[in-house]
Amino acid sequence: MSTDHSLQQIYQRLFERYGPQYWWPADEPFEVIVGAILTQSTAWTNVEKAILELKKANVLNPVSLRDLPTDSLAQLIRSSGYYNVKARKLKAFVEWLGNYNDSLERMFASDIPQLRKELLSIYGIGQETADSIILYAARKPIFVIDAYTHRIMDRLGLNPDYGNYAALQTVFMSNLTHDERFFNEYHALFVRHGKEVCQKSSPFCDGCCLSNLRI
Ligand code: SF4
Numbered sequence: 001m002s003t004d005h006s007l008q009q010i011y012q013r014l015f016e017r018y019g020p021q022y023w024w025p026a027d028e029p030f031e032v033i034v035g036a037i038l039t040q041s042t043a044w045t046n047v048e049k050a051i052l053e054l055k056k057a058n059v060l061n062p063v064s065l066r067d068l069p070t071d072s073l074a075q076l077i078r079s080s081g082y083y084n085v086k087a088r089k090l091k092a093f094v095e096w097l098g099n100y101n102d103s104l105e106r107m108f109a110s111d112i113p114q115l116r117k118e119l120l121s122i123y124g125i126g127q128e129t130a131d132s133i134i135l136y137a138a139r140k141p142i143f144v145i146d147a148y149t150h151r152i153m154d155r156l157g158l159n160p161d162y163g164n165y166a167a168l169q170t171v172f173m174s175n176l177t178h179d180e181r182f183f184n185e186y187h188a189l190f191v192r193h194g195k196e197v198c199q200k201s202s203p204f205c206d207g208c209c210l211s212n213l214r215i
Helices: 003-018 029-038 044-056 062-067 070-076 083-100 104-108 112-120 127-137 147-155 165-175 180-196
Strands: none
Touching (some): 029 044, 029 127, 044 070, 062 083, 070 083
């Protein structure tokens, strides 16, 4: 079976199994970006608590985050783990956003390669975070790769080089229509499947919707 057909099959089976995932869970694009930075190396439930604290303190906006002392910000996001480092990362992002007069609309006006290059130049923003921002905040079609995607694709025999972000991203970008809604749903479904079924140490292969897939 061709790779594009295999990828379509995987999507269809996951979607039939789980339905729409309604990602990203946030009220507006700036919150998506903050969440994408805070979710590094931690569970989403911890990020939700941190974002709630930022909202309660009325600082979930670029100006307030820039004005807030780094140690005060760190205390507000304590639940997300690595809070001192993440406070510096959030500060670095809002400092950079100042170049666009804090306008996400102006920031998102760049095309994907330019936006990605700029995001990757900011302290604390790696490939997964940059692509999450581009897909879920800017709503531009780029495929996000994460640990779940690596694991599931590897077990299905479709990961060309485990741990190589660019190589796996190319598999999706070269074989699928570049559609923002499709990429959004596809990545969210991988996360759901990786958390609930294709788990790291003990995958539940019996009854898995991808178990008898003909690749
Ligand atoms: S749970 Fe098993 S069958 Fe399903 S994708 Fe993971 S390794 Fe494959």
